[in-house]
Amino acid sequence: MYRTHTCGELRAENKGQKVTLAGWVQKARKLGGMTFIDLRDRYGITQLVVEADAPAKLVETATSLGREFVIQATGEVLERQSKNEKLPTGDIEIKVSEIKVLNKAAIPPFTIEDNSDGGDDLRMKYRYLDLRRGPLKESLTLRHRLAHEVRNYLDAKGFMEIETPYLIKSTPEGARDFVVPSRMNPGEFYALPQSPQTFKQLLMVAGYDRYFQIVRCFRDEDLRADRQPEFTQIDCEMSFVEQEDVLGTFEGMMRSLFKNVLGVDIPNPLPRMSWFDAMDKYGSDKPDIRFGMTIHEITDAVKGKGFSVLDDAAYVGAIAVPGAAEYTRKQLDELTEWVKRPQVGAKGLIYIKLSADGSIKSSIDKFYSPEEIKAIADKVEARPGDLIFVMSGPAKRKVQTMLGVLRIEMGNRLGLRNPKEFAPLWIVDFPLLEWDDETQRFYAMHHPFTAPKPEHEKWFYSNAKEDLERVCANAYDFVLNGTELGGGSIRIHNADMQKRMFEVLGISPEDAEYKFGFIINAFKFGAPPHGGLAFGFDRVCALFGGSDSIRDYIAFPKNNQGRDVMIDSPSRIDQEQLDELQIDLKSAPEA
Numbered sequence: 001m002y003r004t005h006t007c008g009e010l011r012a013e014n015k016g017q018k019v020t021l022a023g024w025v026q027k028a029r030k031l032g033g034m035t036f037i038d039l040r041d042r043y044g045i046t047q048l049v050v051e052a053d054a055p056a057k058l059v060e061t062a063t064s065l066g067r068e069f070v071i072q073a074t075g076e077v078l079e080r081q082s083k084n085e086k087l088p089t090g091d092i093e094i095k096v097s098e099i100k101v102l103n104k105a106a107i108p109p110f111t112i113e114d115n116s117d118g119g120d121d122l123r124m125k126y127r128y129l130d131l132r133r134g135p136l137k138e139s140l141t142l143r144h145r146l147a148h149e150v151r152n153y154l155d156a157k158g159f160m161e162i163e164t165p166y167l168i169k170s171t172p173e174g175a176r177d178f179v180v181p182s183r184m185n186p187g188e189f190y191a192l193p194q195s196p197q198t199f200k201q202l203l204m205v206a207g208y209d210r211y212f213q214i215v216r217c218f219r220d221e222d223l224r225a226d227r228q229p230e231f232t233q234i235d236c237e238m239s240f241v242e243q244e245d246v247l248g249t250f251e252g253m254m255r256s257l258f259k260n261v262l263g264v265d266i267p268n269p270l271p272r273m274s275w276f277d278a279m280d281k282y283g284s285d286k287p288d289i290r291f292g293m294t295i296h297e298i299t300d301a302v303k304g305k306g307f308s309v310l311d312d313a314a315y316v317g318a319i320a321v322p323g324a325a326e327y328t329r330k331q332l333d334e335l336t337e338w339v340k341r342p343q344v345g346a347k348g349l350i351y352i353k354l355s356a357d358g359s360i361k362s363s364i365d366k367f368y369s370p371e372e373i374k375a376i377a378d379k380v381e382a383r384p385g386d387l388i389f390v391m392s393g394p395a396k397r398k399v400q401t402m403l404g405v406l407r408i409e410m411g412n413r414l415g416l417r418n419p420k421e422f423a424p425l426w427i428v429d430f431p432l433l434e435w436d437d438e439t440q441r442f443y444a445m446h447h448p449f450t451a452p453k454p455e456h457e458k459w460f461y462s463n464a465k466e467d468l469e470r471v472c473a474n475a476y477d478f479v480l481n482g483t484e485l486g487g488g489s490i491r492i493h494n495a496d497m498q499k500r501m502f503e504v505l506g507i508s509p510e511d512a513e514y515k516f517g518f519i520i521n522a523f524k525f526g527a528p529p530h531g532g533l534a535f536g537f538d539r540v541c542a543l544f545g546g547s548d549s550i551r552d553y554i555a556f557p558k559n560n561q562g563r564d565v566m567i568d569s570p571s572r573i574d575q576e577q578l579d580e581l582q583i584d585l586k587s588a589p590e591a
C-alpha cells in the first residue's frame with residue numbers, strides 16, 4: 001500500500017497514529033538540525049519533520065530531497081506546537097521514521113505555488129506542472145462538481161445522455177468548420193461538429209424526447225480570451241415542448257447549480273427581457289443587469305439647436321454615470337480616445353457634468369442653453385454628481401451598441417461589476433433573421449433550424465424585406481453578468497418550413513438538398529414539435545469561479561494562436577500520410 005491517508009486529511013484527532021503518505025515535495029528546509037518537508041498531493045499539504053537525532057541515513061535522505069521529488073513517508077502524527085492556521089492540516093505534523101524516494105524530479109521551470117513566478121507561455125508548455133498548483137486544482141474541481149450536478153439534475157428529470165458523432169458533415173452555426181480528410185474516401189472530408197444540433201434534432205425524430213450531452217464542439221474562429229477552438233457544451237433537446245417548458249427546465253438546472261455548488265439563491269422566476277429592450281436599454285443582447293446606467297434616447301431633445309452632429313443623426317442616446325461628475329479633463333480626453341478605438345468605433349464623445357453643487361458644464365455649452373441641458377439631463381434621469389455621455393449616429397443599433405460598450409467600461413472603472421454577485425436573466429423574443437448590408441442577404445440570428453413564432457409565420461412566407469425583418473423567434477439566451485452562457489430555440493419540425501428557411505437564407509434548393517437533405521427528409525417521417533438549448537460549459541465554470549478566462553477551467557487549453565504549446569500542435573504530417581490521404585499541399589512543408 002502506497003499510502004494510508006492523503007496529504008489533506010490528517011487532523012489533531014489523528015494524534016498518535018502511524019501513517020504513510022505519498023506525494024510531491026513542495027519544499028524542504030533545514031532548521032537547527034531538523035528538516036521540514038511540505039508534502040503535497042491533490043488534497044492538500046502536510047508537514048513532515050525529520051528530527052535532528054533521527055538515524056543518519058534518514059537525515060541524509062531528507063536533506064537530499066529536491067522540489068517535486070515524489071516520495072513516500074511513514075511516521076507518527078504529532079500535534080504541532082505552533083499551529084499553521086492557513087493549512088487545514090496545520091494542527092499536526094508527521095514525525096518521520098522512513099522516507100522512500102519513489103521518483104526524482106528535475107528542477108521545475110517555475111515555482112509550483114499558488115502565486116507562481118512562471119509566465120503564461122512557460123506554464124502552458126508545462127501545463128502538467130501548472131495543474132499541480134492550488135488555483136488550477138480548484139478550477140478543475142469546480143468543473144467536475146458542476147458536470148456532476150448537471151448530470152444529476154437532468155437524469156432526475158428523465159433526460160438521457162446520448163453521444164453523437166464527431167466525424168460529421170458541416171453543421172452551420174456561423175463559424176468555420178475544422179475538417180478531417182477521409183483516407184477511405186479520397187478527396188472527401190468530414191467536418192468536426194460546431195455543435196450536435198442536427199443530431200439532437202434527429203434524436204427527437206427518433207423519439208428520445210429528453211436528450212442531453214456534455215459534449216466537445218469545434219469552431220475554427222479567431223480566438224479571444226473567452227474562446228477556444230474546442231470547447232464543451234451542455235447540449236439539450238426536448239420534444240413536445242413550448243418555450244415555457246424549456247425555460248422552466250433549464251432555469252431549474254441553473255438554480256440547482258447555483259444552490260448546490262455555490263450556495264447561492266438566484267431569483268425565482270428569473271427575470272426576462274426582450275431582445276429589443278436589451279438593445280434599447282443596455283446596447284447589448286447580453287446585458288449586465290448588476291448595475292443601472294441604462295441608455296436613454298434623447299434624439300428629440302437635442303434636435304434643431306444648430307449643432308449639426310446631433311441634428312444630422314438618426315439616433316442620439318445617452319447614459320448617466322453615477323458620481324463621475326468630477327472626472328478631470330484628462331480623464332475625459334482619455335475616455336474619448338478610448339471610444340475612438342476601432343473596437344468601439346465612435347467618432348467622439350459628448351459629455352455633460354452635473355456637479356454636486358448644481359453647476360453644469362458640458363462640451364456642448366455653445367449650442368444649448370442651461371435649461372435645454374437640464375431637460376436632456378432629466379431625460380437621462382441624471383442626478384447631481386453624475387456625468388452624462390452622449391453618442392449619436394446614422395444607425396440606432398450601432399449607437400446603442402457603442403453606448404453599451406462604454407457602459408460596461410464605466411461599470412468596470414467604477415467597480416460596479418462584482419464577480420461574486422450573480423444577476424442571471426433570460427433574453428427572449430429574438431428576431432429570426434438579420435439583414436447584412438454587405439452581402440445583401442439574410443442570416444439566421446440563431447441558426448437555420450430555429451422556427452418563426454407561429455403568430456409571425458405570415459411574414460415569414462412574405463417576400464418583402466420589411467416583413468421578413470419583423471419575424472421573431474421563440475429563441476432565448478441565458479445571460480449572466482454580461483456574458484451569454486447559453487441559448488437555444490423552438491425548432492422547425494416541418495420539411496416545407498425548413499425548405500422555406502433555406503430559401504430565405506439564399507440557399508438554393510440543390511444546395512439545401514446536398515447539405516441538409518438528411519434532416520429535411522427526416523422531418524417527413526413524423527418529427528415531433530421540439531426545442532432545446534446549449535450552455536457553454538467552460539464559461540459556466542469560469543463565471544461560477546468568478547473569473548473571465550475559460551482557459552483556467554480547461555485542463556489542456558490552446559493558446560491565442562490555437563496552439564497547444566505543450567504537445568506542439570498543430571504540426572506537419574509526413575509525406576507518406578499525405579500521400580495516403582491523396583492530399584497535395586499548395587506549398588510544400590519546410591523540412
Ligand code: ASP
Nearest residue numbers: 195197488489532533534
Ligand atoms: N446548437 C446551438 C448552439 O450551439 C444551441 C441550440 O440551439 O441548442 O449555439
